[in-house]
Amino acid sequence: MPTEEEMEKLKNMSPEEIIELQKQQCIFCHIIKGEVASKKVYDDEKCIAILDINPANPGHVLILPKEHYGIMPVVPEDIIKHIFMVAKHVSAILLKALQAQGTSIFVANGAVAGQKAQHFMIHVIPRMEKDNLNFNLPEKDADEKVLESLRKKLYEKISRDLKIGIEEIPNENPGKPKEKKTVKKEEKAPVKKAEKSKKPKIVEAEFKEKAKKPKQEKKKKAKKEEEVGLDDIADLFSGKV
Amino acid sequence: MACEICGLIKTGKLKKLYEDKNIIAVLNPGPSVNGHIWLMPKNHYTIIEQVPDYIIAHLFNMANKISVSLFEALGAEGTNLIVQNGIAAGQKHSHFMIDLIPRSGNDGLSFEWQPKQLSEEEMSTIELRVKEETKNIGAFEEEKPEPVNMDKEKEILSDEENYLVKQLRRIP
Numbered sequence: 278m279p280t281e282e283e284m285e286k287l288k289n290m291s292p293e294e295i296i297e298l299q300k301q302q303c304i305f306c307h308i309i310k311g312e313v314a315s316k317k318v319y320d321d322e323k324c325i326a327i328l329d330i331n332p333a334n335p336g337h338v339l340i341l342p343k344e345h346y347g348i349m350p351v352v353p354e355d356i357i358k359h360i361f362m363v364a365k366h367v368s369a370i371l372l373k374a375l376q377a378q379g380t381s382i383f384v385a386n387g388a389v390a391g392q393k394a395q396h397f398m399i400h401v402i403p404r405m406e407k408d409n410l411n412f413n414l415p416e417k418d419a420d421e422k423v424l425e426s427l428r429k430k431l432y433e434k435i436s437r438d439l440k441i442g443i444e445e446i447p448n449e450n451p452g453k454p455k456e457k458k459t460v461k462k463e464e465k466a467p468v469k470k471a472e473k474s475k476k477p478k479i480v481e482a483e484f485k486e487k488a489k490k491p492k493q494e495k496k497k498k499a500k501k502e503e504e505v506g507l508d509d510i511a512d513l514f515s516g517k518v
Numbered sequence: 519m520a521c522e523i524c525g526l527i528k529t530g531k532l533k534k535l536y537e538d539k540n541i542i543a544v545l546n547p548g549p550s551v552n553g554h555i556w557l558m559p560k561n562h563y564t565i566i567e568q569v570p571d572y573i574i575a576h577l578f579n580m581a582n583k584i585s586v587s588l589f590e591a592l593g594a595e596g597t598n599l600i601v602q603n604g605i606a607a608g609q610k611h612s613h614f615m616i617d618l619i620p621r622s623g624n625d626g627l628s629f630e631w632q633p634k635q636l637s638e639e640e641m642s643t644i645e646l647r648v649k650e651e652t653k654n655i656g657a658f659e660e661e662k663p664e665p666v667n668m669d670k671e672k673e674i675l676s677d678e679e680n681y682l683v684k685q686l687r688r689i690p
Contacts, residue, residue, distance in 0.1 A: 318649045333634065335640060365567065367655075370655075373651060375647065380566075380603045381608075382603060383629065384600075387596020389595040390596030404604060406605075408606075412607070415550050416548030416550065427552065431591055438583065
């Protein structure tokens with residue numbers, strides 16, 4: 278625990294200074310710099326991979342960005358993409374070089390998720406049957422209504438965060454909203470049907486008339502016919518006709 | 519054998535949170551905790567080794583972004599990303615996926631492990647074996663540009679061909 282004096286110091290530090298202090302105290306930053314010995318199995322400009330000295334299984338690899346990032350959300354996009362592609366290849370190597378029967382790829386993001394070190398990393402753990410490791414995810418029954426309301430909430434939140442237009446929220450719930458839609462459709466449906474049933478007849482008739490002409494011309498005429506048809510429908514809907 | 523997950527993706531029965539050309543994020547229908555999400559490629563791959571690099575990059579990048587949304591939307595204090603790759607690793611579905619699990623203090627989950635004790639010699643042997651293979655990591659597979667324009671050109675070509683063929687037939 279830091280003393281009161283140290284706490285006072287921390288309070289007066291700028292965010293940059295705090296990050297610098299974290300780096301100085303981060304064991305993995307020392308490993309990356311080569312100041313602390315490690316079993317390094319991979320090294321490139323963005324990341325390194327080392328063997329975990331407290332392995333869950335023999336061959337447990339840690340993939341670390343060279344730059345210090347405390348948690349995953351602060352890691353830049355290009356680094357995230359790069360290190361997980363490296364993780365994929367490390368997984369393949371563990372299967373091949375160590376004859377592992379599977380791999381667990383594990384990221385703990387935050388202390389409650391089991392993150393121990395203040396340096397973001399990916400665990401790639403070789404797996405064998407009955408190795409007594411537990412990454413099992415218990416399945417619980419979920420209530421359909423609870424799931425659906427959660428889906429709506431998260432869909433909107435994620436779309437907003439990703440800046441995706443949310444005007445088209447797909448509705449998989451066959452409840453009330455759909456009924457409303459069908460009522461509206463029924464009102465306008467007869468007009469639409471009439472328009473649709475007329476159109477093909479005209480087209481067919483024209484096709485018969487111009488049956489002797491080359492195909493390409495036919496296609497063009499058919500397209501024009503469709504365009505007019507669509508406009509007509511639009512006019513009908515807006516009440517111009 | 520038909521993949522159960524592919525079927526669910528196609529029928530749209532899953533609770534979709536995000537979708538683009540290559541990937542989809544949905545709510546796990548049998549969640550370990552509230553807000554348990556699956557991120558997966560829309561195409562069928564069984565294990566991570568089969569998934570193209572650029573899809574892996576995209577999936578994990580999206581997993582990170584969705585994690586941040588979960589912190590705010592559900593008040594999660596952390597997230598776990600877990601890939602169970604192979605039956606020995608507890609893989610339950612034959613479709614590669616990332617489990618994204620929002621975490622909070624008393625959710626009853628724990629992914630801790632007891633460290634195994636290995637001798638210096640064992641560690642060194644593993645180091646050498648793995649290091650030997652990682653030399654080949656480097657050029658990552660990038661997404662190929664879409665062949666849409668090619669198709670359009672082909673269509674025009676085929677029309678022209680038809681036209682020419684007809685002209686030829688008329689010559690006699």
